[in-house]
Amino acid sequence: MVNERELLYIKAIAETKSISKAAKKLFIAQPSLSQALQKIEENIGTKLFVRNHDGMKLTLAGEKYYLTAIEILNIYNDFKNEVTYINDLKRGRITIGITNFLGTYLLPKLLPQFTQRYPGIEVYIREESSTVLENSLAEATIDFAIMHYHPFSEKKFIDYDLLYxxxxxxxxxxxxxxxxxxxxxxxxxxxxxxxxxxxxxxxxxxxxxxxxxxxxxxxxxxxxxxxxxxxxxxxxxxxxxxxxxxxxxxxxxxxxxxxxxxxxxxxxxxxxxxxxxxxWDTCIATRKDMYLSKIAQVFIQTIHEFNKKDHLL
The missing domain is CATH 3.40.190.10 (Periplasmic binding protein-like II)
Structure with missing residues (x-):
């Protein structure tokens, strides 16, 4: 499987037309880059470069590889930028489950405050009973739930974070x-x-x-x-x-x-x-084995802050 480093190697050699210049640009030793190129060509079963008086020239297969490398690297860079935006809470989405009655009175207090802080975050709401929300957590169709539970109804795959x-x-x-x-x-x-x-x-x-x-x-x-x-x-x-x-x-x-x-x-x-x-206990319920995004973590923190200074209802 081709990795990002190999794509960068071929791109640098193609653009500098030189192993030595590419190695200098990539901050690696020239012999290491030569060995890497040889390994890449062996893996795909064809030459990507030929040497002439102008330096390293792409073969037909090399041109295809180079163009594909640029496209893949651009997509990957876009992805990394998107992840950075999400991690900086400038963009993203979150799906919250909440009981109907809690939703009626809690969301008008929390959502405007959260959206004002993080206007780029899309918030999706699912209003269901606590039992249905537990099923949604099992199916991983929501990030977390604000709901009610009692110890006799506790599910082993759920963490119940008590509010009151x-x-x-x-x-x-x-x-x-x-x-x-x-x-x-x-x-x-x-x-x-x-x-x-x-x-x-x-x-x-x-x-x-x-x-x-x-x-x-x-x-x-x-x-x-x-x-x-x-x-x-x-x-x-x-x-x-x-x-x-x-x-x-x-x-x-x-x-x-x-x-x-x-x-x-x-x-x-x-x-x-x-x-x-x-x-019954009002809680924030999360699935134990599910990754909790930074957006979800911040929203949960917002709920706890609000609950401390002004009881939820």
Missing amino acids: RDPILLATQRDHLLSKHASLKGNKDAYPTINIQWFRDEKFILMDKGKRIRQISDNIFHEAGIKPNICLSLKNFETARRLASTGYGIAFVPMEYTKVFKGQYETDYYFIEGIENAY
Whole structure:
């Protein structure tokens, strides 16, 4: 296989018409260049140069080799320049996976900031459930994902970089009859705590099967020993929350999401007492064996910086 060095050797000899001048231009010894030329000619099975009174002259095969060498070297130089631009974050692309709800509220805060810093970077977004995003990481169709996970759903091929832990709350209509069983646990600013056993005979509004929150909800019921009366399965948290506020049923809502629609469809929220797994972790997920580009690394760093100074939601 021809390498860049061999192409440069032939190009220099052709342009200087001299082994000695080419060697000087390439900063190598003349005997070394002569041996390299001989080896190249032996490998391709024909002479590339003939000697005459004007010095080294290209044969017909040599002319073809020389023109091809110039073309290949130009392509390679363009490639190296492109890589330099990418490494300098002047050009490139990134594909980010994110859950629908996180995308709605996180991207308007992050994307304008990132694009202002790096206007030459193309950003592609895929909004899917956490389960689908894990599959996308497995297929290497995204660079990384901003998503939710729980240790019981952890995949061995994924690194989960924790941003924050988010408790899962019970959402009910205001002043539900069972609210009298709740307690503030001495903290006036926190949501009250209640035992989910009080709601075992209530109707529940859950997310569709396959969604991460549904997996966690099912695990909560299992841990509590409750067989829930499911009145409705939905795709959207906010629809479930609003229906819960009307008394249609009880819903599970991550605490961070309660901050989003304040003032609309007033709802009461409760921490779930005695259930260890009533939470999920918001994280940046990457595939362990996949190369993470400099662009992706910088975007991830931007997320962490933003999360430290201003919690994501």
